[in-house]
Amino acid sequence: MVGQITLKSHRFRAEREDSWRELEVILKAIEGRGMKSLSDAQIVALPRLYRSTLSSLSVARATSLDQGVILYLESLTARAYYILYGSQVSLGKRISTFFLRDWPLAAKALWKETAISAALTLLATVLAFILVKNNPDWFYTFMPDSMAQGRTPAASAETLRETLYHDGDADGLGIFASFLFSHNSKVAIFAFALGFAFCIPTAILLMYNGFILGSFIAIFSEKSLGFEVGGWLIIHGATEIFAIILAGAAGLHIGKAVAFPGELTRTESASKAGSAASLLMAGVVIMLFFAGLLEGFGRQLITNDLIRYGIGLGTLTIWMLYFYGPRRQESSE
Amino acid sequence: MVGVISQRKVDQRRLITPEGIDLQVQLADIGARIGAYVIDQIIINVGLVAAFFLIVFGGISAGPEVAITIFILVNFFVRNFYYMFFEMGPKAATPGKRMSKIRVASRSHARLTANAVFARNALREIEINLPLSFLFMSGDSVDGWISLLGLLWSGIFLFFPLFNKDRLRAGDLIAGTWVVRAPKPILAKDLASEKADLDSAFIFTPEQVEAYGVHELHVLENVIRANEFQTVKDVAQRIRNKIKWSKGMSEGDLDFLKAYYAALRGRLETRLLFGVRRKDKFDKT
Numbered sequence: 001m002v003g004q005i006t007l008k009s010h011r012f013r014a015e016r017e018d019s020w021r022e023l024e025v026i027l028k029a030i031e032g033r034g035m036k037s038l039s040d041a042q043i044v045a046l047p048r049l050y051r052s053t054l055s056s057l058s059v060a061r062a063t064s065l066d067q068g069v070i071l072y073l074e075s076l077t078a079r080a081y082y083i084l085y086g087s088q089v090s091l092g093k094r095i096s097t098f099f100l101r102d103w104p105l106a107a108k109a110l111w112k113e114t115a116i117s118a119a120l121t122l123l124a125t126v127l128a129f130i131l132v133k134n135n136p137d138w139f140y141t142f143m144p145d146s147m148a149q150g151r152t153p154a155a156s157a158e159t160l161r162e163t164l165y166h167d168g169d170a171d172g173l174g175i176f177a178s179f180l181f182s183h184n185s186k187v188a189i190f191a192f193a194l195g196f197a198f199c200i201p202t203a204i205l206l207m208y209n210g211f212i213l214g215s216f217i218a219i220f221s222e223k224s225l226g227f228e229v230g231g232w233l234i235i236h237g238a239t240e241i242f243a244i245i246l247a248g249a250a251g252l253h254i255g256k257a258v259a260f261p262g263e264l265t266r267t268e269s270a271s272k273a274g275s276a277a278s279l280l281m282a283g284v285v286i287m288l289f290f291a292g293l294l295e296g297f298g299r300q301l302i303t304n305d306l307i308r309y310g311i312g313l314g315t316l317t318i319w320m321l322y323f324y325g326p327r328r329q330e331s332s333e
Numbered sequence: 334m335v336g337v338i339s340q341r342k343v344d345q346r347r348l349i350t351p352e353g354i355d356l357q358v359q360l361a362d363i364g365a366r367i368g369a370y371v372i373d374q375i376i377i378n379v380g381l382v383a384a385f386f387l388i389v390f391g392g393i394s395a396g397p398e399v400a401i402t403i404f405i406l407v408n409f410f411v412r413n414f415y416y417m418f419f420e421m422g423p424k425a426a427t428p429g430k431r432m433s434k435i436r437v438a439s440r441s442h443a444r445l446t447a448n449a450v451f452a453r454n455a456l457r458e459i460e461i462n463l464p465l466s467f468l469f470m471s472g473d474s475v476d477g478w479i480s481l482l483g484l485l486w487s488g489i490f491l492f493f494p495l496f497n498k499d500r501l502r503a504g505d506l507i508a509g510t511w512v513v514r515a516p517k518p519i520l521a522k523d524l525a526s527e528k529a530d531l532d533s534a535f536i537f538t539p540e541q542v543e544a545y546g547v548h549e550l551h552v553l554e555n556v557i558r559a560n561e562f563q564t565v566k567d568v569a570q571r572i573r574n575k576i577k578w579s580k581g582m583s584e585g586d587l588d589f590l591k592a593y594y595a596a597l598r599g600r601l602e603t604r605l606l607f608g609v610r611r612k613d614k615f616d617k618t
Contacts, residue, residue, distance in 0.1 A: 007595070054352055062605070063605055065601055066525070067555075075517065078515075085444050193455060274506075278452030278507070281451070
């Protein structure tokens with residue numbers, strides 16, 4: 001006579017099925033049209049239904065052998081879990097906390113890496129400067145043709161001066177600026193992303209960037225245009241080079257976490273470092289956007305050296321204050 | 334059928350809720366992820382081509398230079414923020430991922446944050462574009478060997494998901510995320526409830542319902558749900574032989590299986606309540 005009476009697991013299911021369905025309807029509404037589409041009663045019901053479905057799942061696992069029910073409940077509770085414990089901050093709120101707290105705090109937290117990254121860039125710049133100064137042939141080693149665009153040691157002082165104050169024709173400014181922005185973002189994203197491989201590629205990239213910078217300054221100073229090239233570079237470089245240094249710092253931070261995880265597992269350590277570093281990177285992309293504007297428009301339209309220096313040093317001061325300046329301690333979250 | 338069950342075990346990962354229950358998420362398989370990626374790329378590129386024509390032909394009045402500037406910016410934002418925008422939404426999945434029924438989730442108890450989504454997508458650049466740039470690097474500008482070495486090195490990132498047990502991309506590793514299946518199964522009808530409709534011709538002895546364990550019950554459930562004529566016939570025949578059941582005159586194979594399923598489940602669940610879980614037919618408990 002086995003199996004003649006209705007199964008307990010069947011009765012269990014029949015009793016709870018309605019509340020499962022109710023939860024499913026609410027989840028569907030949230031996934032389709034967002035939290036706002038729920039009625040007050042549904043919002044109140046959601047956590048209760050979630051807990052009761054979770055408990056159904058544990059009971060079903062322990063007592064029911066109906067695979068259909070268990071699979072259904074697993075997927076239903078997972079969906080509810082992701083919604084209840086998912087990101088609940090509104091986009092506007094998220095953006096404002098990013099600018100007010102997250103970004104500068106991330107930059108501050110990574111100050112050591114930033115210092116290393118800046119030191120690497122500076123070292124490479126000085127090295128390249130000295131090398132090219134002593135033997136202009138080094139220039140061709142560091143600088144790819146596409147970037148030099150005729151600005152070589154062989155060029156005359158007039159040609160070089162010309163490039164500082166008149167890059168191409170002014171009509172293409174907008175295109176040039178937007179191209180530079182997406183180009184520089186790529187360099188920065190590479191500097192960040194490559195850090196993952198134990199810092200080494202990031203360090204190489206930073207130094208390479210420094211080499212280009214140094215050899216560039218060298219050929220101009222050779223023709224005694226040092227002061228002028230400084231203005232040409234600093235107006236956007238204060239933002240752009242700073243951004244690339246920060247991207248490098250973010251990359252180094254991750255690389256360090258992967259290479260020396262300490263007491264955590266390598267994976268845990270990497271993802272812990274990754275969250276701080278990626279915040280910083282989001283900010284770097286914004287900085288590069290400004291740098292692109294300054295480079296494309298500001299540099300081409302403003303040809304007075306002193307104003308160039310003024311803008312460059314001004315933006316640098318603003319960034320420094322924004323990142324490292326004292327700020328009010330806010331309670332967390 | 335057995336393959337399906339064991340694949341579930343391989344892909345299963347723990348996800349313990351704050352309430353202390355393991356939700357047992359299933360990792361997305363590589364095929365679904367490649368599929369999702371291809372769909373997303375098609376959407377992005379078709380969208381960009383459409384945007385290009387729209388901007389260039391729509392922007393003639395404002396001058397071609399403005400139009401191209403806008404397009405370069407649109408191109409940059411779409412390529413970089415398409416994934417981030419969709420993965421920050423309530424479904425945590427791009428349209429491609431939705432079609433493949435997968436989603437991004439946090440690996441720990443923590444919620445999936447916007448930062449994590451940013452990090453996992455920022456690394457897309459080296460994972461996909463770096464190998465591609467080495468692949469298409471022209472032979473004359475760089476030594477072929479260097480470009481080959483570069484390809485191998487960057488290939489490590491591309492094939493990263495194949496070489497770790499959680500199928501993490503390098504981006505997932507950094508961001509603390511993984512990609513899991515997000516199916517929406519409909520609640521299937523309880524097979525045991527259908528038994529009531531059958532006539533009472535099926536009465537099994539205790540020895541007959543002792544023949545199998547939970548594993549066989551689940552296989553049987555799949556067979557009945559799939560309801561393929563030949564499989565049902567074969568399985569019914571094998572069970573009859575095993576339990577020495579003599580087939581009645583008008584006895585249908587599917588009806589027999591349903592009845593036996595209900596009886597077996599009843600027996601196994603009763604024993605489950607007493608704390609005995611019989612794994613399979615070899616389990617002597």
